[in-house]
């Protein structure tokens with residue numbers, strides 16, 4: 282682990298899910314419509330849908346700051362609206378430079394660097410072809426830094442971690458209406474051919490502690506605080522779980538919390554190791570099988586599923602009756618017809634219970650149901666990804682090193 286292997290995520294998961302989905306739907310199509318000529322590949326359909334969704338997103342971008350929750354939000358806080366791709370990717374829009382260049386960045390509490398694709402990345406690098414890219418020559422506020430930049434993200438790709446490289450630049454970054462001056466970020470000029478190919482974002486914004494920032498670069502949220510733009514050094518996250526409603530994907534609230542987005546009281550838990558948003562979880566169990574007793578866990582927007590150690594996954598998979606327990610891509614399928622009978626998973630944090638129902642932890646894509654649990658080589662942490670964070674609203678306080686949670690209102 283450590284800083285280089287600084288991230289465990291399932292960025293590629295939904296690609297894998299699409300591949301699985303394609304096979305399943307194709308198989309059913311064949312059964313159902315027999316000799317239908319040239320059935321349209323499902324993946325193409327979904328890509329078209331994705332395009333439509335992102336166009337819709339662009340059309341809606343202008344009203345992204347409109348909010349009906351003004352009354353319950355902490356005074357002085359602002360909202361970055363999130364987009365949701367299939368419940369496995371959540372991103373927001375940042376504006377770089379002057380005049381502003383809008384770029385979509387995945388939000389990620391499991392890393393602490395900001396990067397975007399660079400106009401200096403040639404189309405021969407597949408992930409840069411036909412994408413929105415930051416062009417420093419077109420910005421009057423750009424300052425060259427040019428120091429090299431390299432980062433690796435964990436993934437469920439069989440090729441191992443995703444390694445990206447490029448160089449550092451500095452510019453003004455507009456984040457939810459706050460103008461951050463002199464933000465250093467990376468322009469990516471090289472990436473593996475298959476990385477993020479079908480993703481809806483042009484970069485990643487880390488919201489982890491600066492201690493895990495590659496190159497010691499100050500993360501955007503730290504700059505927001507240092508430049509006195511937010512009153513309180515707190516941000517909070519609300520994720521919607523309607524995977525077909527890309528535009529209303531959720532909210533990243535900068536400078537506080539919004540009591541209209543959760544029910545009951547927030548439960549506070551201290552950060553145990555400041556790097557990831559890591560804490561000591563009291564326990565976790567399913568059907569009498571306790572798989573955590575004072576174990577180390579992290580909250581990770583940026584990871585799609587819940588990642589457990591390998592031996593734990595084997596037992597959870599048995600309990601859930603997964604259909605493909607030997608899957609090599611970390612995507613485990615459950616029979617959709619059994620969902621209502623599957624047990625709750627109960628996490629206990631600071632003496633309070635945070636249960637997940639099967640409808641919370643199974644992702645459904647038409648007739649394909651994907652278990653919300655997976656494992657990652659070399660990982661011993663309990664990684665609570667978007668499966669958990671869709672059910673629970675979370676707040677993050679880097680100064681007091683506190684995390685807070687409460688049931689999200691949907």
Ligand SMILES: *[C@@H]1O[C@H](CO)[C@@H](O)[C@H](O)[C@H]1NC(C)=O
Pocket residue numbers: 400401416417418419
């Ligand atoms: C970047 O912007 C400059 C100045 O507007 C323009 O001349 C150039 O063509 C742009 N480069 C790319 C790759 O879009």
Ligand SMILES: *[C@@H]1O[C@H](CO)[C@@H](O)[C@H](O)[C@H]1NC(C)=O
Pocket residue numbers: 523524525526
């Ligand atoms: C999800 O969003 C779609 C598109 O906006 C909407 O038609 C549908 O009713 C929503 N589903 C739920 C369960 O809210």
